[in-house]
Amino acid sequence: MDWVSAILQGTLLGGLYALFAAGLSLIFGVMRLVNIAHGDLIVLAAYMGLSTTVMLGVHPFMALLIVMPAMAGIGYVLQRGILNRTLGDDILPPLLVTFGLSVIIQNALLEAYSADPQKMNAGVIETAGVSLGGLTLGVLPLVTFAIAVAVIAGLQFIFYRTALGRAFRATSDNSDIAQLMGLNKAHVFGMAMALALAVTAIAGILLGVRTSFDPSVGGARLIFGFEAVIIGGLGNLWGTLAGGVILGVAQTLGAKIDPGWQLLAGHVAFLVVLAIRPQGLFPRVTH
Amino acid sequence: MPDPVLSLRQLDAYYGDFQALFGIDMEIAAGEVVAIIGANGAGKTTLLRSIAGLLTNEAAKIVYHGDGIGALRADQVAGKGIALVPEGRQLFPSLSVVENLMIGAQTGRAGPWSIDKIYALFPILKERKDQASTTLSGGQQQMVAIGRALMANPDVILFDEISLGLAPVIIKSIYDALPDIVGDGMTAMIVEQDISKALSVSSRVYCLQEGRVSLTGATDSVSRDDITRAYFGVEA
Numbered sequence: 224m225d226w227v228s229a230i231l232q233g234t235l236l237g238g239l240y241a242l243f244a245a246g247l248s249l250i251f252g253v254m255r256l257v258n259i260a261h262g263d264l265i266v267l268a269a270y271m272g273l274s275t276t277v278m279l280g281v282h283p284f285m286a287l288l289i290v291m292p293a294m295a296g297i298g299y300v301l302q303r304g305i306l307n308r309t310l311g312d313d314i315l316p317p318l319l320v321t322f323g324l325s326v327i328i329q330n331a332l333l334e335a336y337s338a339d340p341q342k343m344n345a346g347v348i349e350t351a352g353v354s355l356g357g358l359t360l361g362v363l364p365l366v367t368f369a370i371a372v373a374v375i376a377g378l379q380f381i382f383y384r385t386a387l388g389r390a391f392r393a394t395s396d397n398s399d400i401a402q403l404m405g406l407n408k409a410h411v412f413g414m415a416m417a418l419a420l421a422v423t424a425i426a427g428i429l430l431g432v433r434t435s436f437d438p439s440v441g442g443a444r445l446i447f448g449f450e451a452v453i454i455g456g457l458g459n460l461w462g463t464l465a466g467g468v469i470l471g472v473a474q475t476l477g478a479k480i481d482p483g484w485q486l487l488a489g490h491v492a493f494l495v496v497l498a499i500r501p502q503g504l505f506p507r508v509t510h
Numbered sequence: 511m512p513d514p515v516l517s518l519r520q521l522d523a524y525y526g527d528f529q530a531l532f533g534i535d536m537e538i539a540a541g542e543v544v545a546i547i548g549a550n551g552a553g554k555t556t557l558l559r560s561i562a563g564l565l566t567n568e569a570a571k572i573v574y575h576g577d578g579i580g581a582l583r584a585d586q587v588a589g590k591g592i593a594l595v596p597e598g599r600q601l602f603p604s605l606s607v608v609e610n611l612m613i614g615a616q617t618g619r620a621g622p623w624s625i626d627k628i629y630a631l632f633p634i635l636k637e638r639k640d641q642a643s644t645t646l647s648g649g650q651q652q653m654v655a656i657g658r659a660l661m662a663n664p665d666v667i668l669f670d671e672i673s674l675g676l677a678p679v680i681i682k683s684i685y686d687a688l689p690d691i692v693g694d695g696m697t698a699m700i701v702e703q704d705i706s707k708a709l710s711v712s713s714r715v716y717c718l719q720e721g722r723v724s725l726t727g728a729t730d731s732v733s734r735d736d737i738t739r740a741y742f743g744v745e746a
Contacts (some may be wrong), residue, residue: 254634279680386616392604393613399564402584405617405662 228358229479230472235249235360238368239433241464242426243292243448244455245374245418252458252507253391253415254310254316260324262445264420267328268427269436270336273343283343283432291424298451302413310412325441332438340435349432367429371467374422375460382460390413419426423470450493456503465505515540515697516561516592516666517573521580523556523565527675530556532721539667541695545708545729548718549741554701555597557718558668561699562594563587574666589617593664597701599655601643608639610654614661622694628657631687647682656684656691665695673704682710685711705737719743726736 243265247413250256258264268290275286279327305324309316351362382388394401394411402408403433430436447470477488496504514537523531528688531553538544546554550743559565561572561583573590579587611628629636632653638646652672659667673681679699680702688711692698702708709715709729717725717740725732725740 267538377568385611389609390616392609393602396602396604399584400596401600401613402656403562403564403596404613405585406613407585409582450540466511493611 224357226476226479229475231358231360231467232364233472233475234468234470235368236475237365237451237464237468238296238364238371239426239429239467240373240470241467242367242422242429243444244451244463244467245378245460246422246426246443247370248458248460248463248477249419249450250415251376251452252474253393253395254412255314256306256310257314257321258419259318259321260328260371260441261321261423261443261448263313263325263328263332263428263442264441265430265444265448266436266441267332268424269343269419269431270332270341270425270427270438272428272431273336273341277341283428286343287428290428291421294420294424294427295417298416298418298423299413302303302416303409305418307409307412317432325445329438329441336438338437338439340437341431342435343428344430345432347385363433367433370425370429370432371464373402374425378418378422378460387414387463431510447489450489454493454496454504457507458507459503459505462503462505462507466503469504503510513540514538514573514673518557518561519573521557521560521567523553523560523567523573524627525556530721531560534718534723536716536723538697538699540665540697542714543692543700545712545715546699546701546718547703547705547708547715547737547741548724550703551720553639553721554718555670556721558594558670558699558701561587561668588662589619591617591619591663591665592668593659593662593666594668595613595655595659595670595672597674599648599651601651601654601658603642603644605643606640607643607646607654609636610643611635611639611657611661614658615663615674617662619663623660623663625678627660631660631690632657637680647680648676649684652676652680652684655732656687656717660691664696666699667692669698669700669702671701671703673707681707705741718739 247258247261250258255418268482271290271293272283272286275289276283305320306317308426309320348363352359353362380390390411394406394408451466451470452463454469455462469492473492474489478485518534518536519532521534522529523621546557548554560567563582564584565581568667569581574590579590594647601678611625634650635653635657649710672684685707700712701707712718715729715732716723719740
């Protein structure tokens with residue numbers, strides 16, 4: 224029964240990882256940009272949530288009403304102001320610039336909030352649990368997983384059912400021809416980053432409610448996000464959710480064997496997938 | 511000639527250090543169908559890409575409805591009503607047939623063309639509307655590419671090698687549809703390797719040779735010999 228419980232906990236944890244990964248997956252899919260600063264942007268969102276809850280005295284989930292649009296705005300300005308200039312045939316400039324951005328965000332957070340670990344208080348939901356046939360699952364992980372599924376479904380809807388998603392796919396296919404159709408590439412990319420960072424805001428708040436965080440934890444979130452994306456297969460959002468779940472389950476099973484093996488087990492699962500199926504488990508079906 | 515809808519004034523074009531067009535002058539009147547012919551590498555595609563804004567220029571070198579548009583981005587040019595049917599169709603593989611058509615309407619310009627009118631022009635596209643664009647035959651893909659450009663309700667439509675790589679019977683059906691397309695007073699520039707096809711639908715012709723205009727005139731006034739000379743640059 225302990226093992227079943229571990230698998231379930233891992234699955235729910237995977238929802239959080241999928242949220243870390245969804246933004247990465249989205250911007251890579253639309254503009255082939257690998258955003259090294261993604262983890263730090265998650266942490267930035269967590270701190271913005273913290274400040275919002277402290278200043279306004281609201282629940283962290285309510286803080287999303289402020290943090291999501293704020294992060295989306297930051298994403299749009301960041302993309303149009305900086306990242307668009309780095310995109311081209313060479314993949315190195317965006318890597319270098321987002322790496323620099325990562326350093327800047329970390330240090331800015333260190334200046335503003337110090338290195339002390341912080342945590343957001345979500346009240347009773349943090350400790351509440353539900354019993355399911357002898358198993359007890361935390362309400363917060365369940366809510367997190369449900370949000371992850373809803374976010375992925377929402378992104379999927381935007382991608383395949385709206386004019387914005389059509390613009391994303393067209394620009395990703397061939398940006399010159401998309402431009403001929405009246406789509407301004409710079410704006411489309413800005414919108415993609417805005418959407419990605421709106422998702423990052425959700426991920427950041429849930430991270431900050433679940434565990435304590437400090438300015439240096441972004442790197443590990445980036446790795447978890449990357450691993451989830453690669454395991455699931457590039458460009459497939461449901462695959463990203465599956466990738467997050469596999470990573471989460473591997474970590475909780477590893478921890479079950481030996482608490483020290485938690486992270487290692489996740490990385491091993493990632494390496495195994497990479498070795499056996501380098502394209503990921505569910506690469507994008509060519510439409 | 512009435513006021514031109516589109517004029518090119520000493521238009522040059524470069525790819526890096528390589529100069530592809532040299533001082534091209536053209537005047538196109540509203541409602542005119544103009545053929546652009548020339549050998550491979552003469553600069554025909556470059557000419558259309560320059561007009562469409564994929565290659566930028568000094569503003570005053572391309573004048574459209576009295577405005578210099580040479581420096582605008584392609585999406586801005588599209589918004590002003592110039593649409594390009596690119597060489598090799600270039601449909602979006604991730605988009606279905608209907609999505610490829612709908613994205614043409616992205617500019618939001620009003621006009622006679624709608625999805626239903628495209629389906630009336632090319633009924634096969636309605637049957638195939640939910641298929642991936644990559645599953646269509648070459649001719650059907652060309653229909654989508656033309657429909658996609660028409661969905662923008664352009665004033666000026668640029669066709670780049672619409673017969674390239676298609677079977678003669680398909681080429682014929684596409685050319686048969688052209689009068690319906692340009693009949694509404696739309697201005698068209700047709701780049702074509704197949705000279706007789708190009709001349710059959712156009713009222714005027716420009717021949718390009720190594721990036722320069724080597725011949726221009728009314729279609730019925732230029733002789734086959736003139737064209738051969740202008741095309742190859744040799745005395746025939």
